[in-house]
């Protein structure tokens with residue numbers, strides 16, 4: 001058995017206007033991160049199907065497990081502010097020392113939360129992994145987490 005993951009890698013300058021705006025929103029959010037312990041600032045911007053853009057950034061804590069990643073901050077805010085509205089795209093970007101980092105992929109816990117949000121919405125959530133000059137575009141969260149635990153696994 002083989003699992004293939006297909007994604008596009010495009011130049012940041014060549015993004016569609018909507019994707020460029022989402023990348024910029026994620027970048028602005030990264031600048032607002034509370035990351036005094038790692039110095040690693042992450043921003044996430046979710047485009048909702050109603051056209052709203054909701055952002056999040058990592059929120060660290062001296063008791064480190066109490067902190068939260070940018071992706072989960074953004075998606076939790078989206079769910080709280082616009083319950084039931086599908087997320088059609090999520091842009092993620094990281095900075096350290098004032099520089100944009102090469103593309104990062106969300107951690108496993110974030111992938112799990114992103115997956116459930118995608119399934120709740122019933123539509124693919126495009127993922128934009130943003131670097132300085134290029135952006136990797138994945139068609140859905142399931143591309144990041146092809147084997148996953150979902151509510152279906154709990155059905156008897």
Ligand code: THU
Pocket residue numbers: 035038040041042057058059060067068069070071104105106107110
């Ligand atoms: N972080 C995120 O916010 N998102 C990711 O995708 C990876 C890691 C945060 C968590 C922590 O505040 C810092 O980056 C270093 O791990």
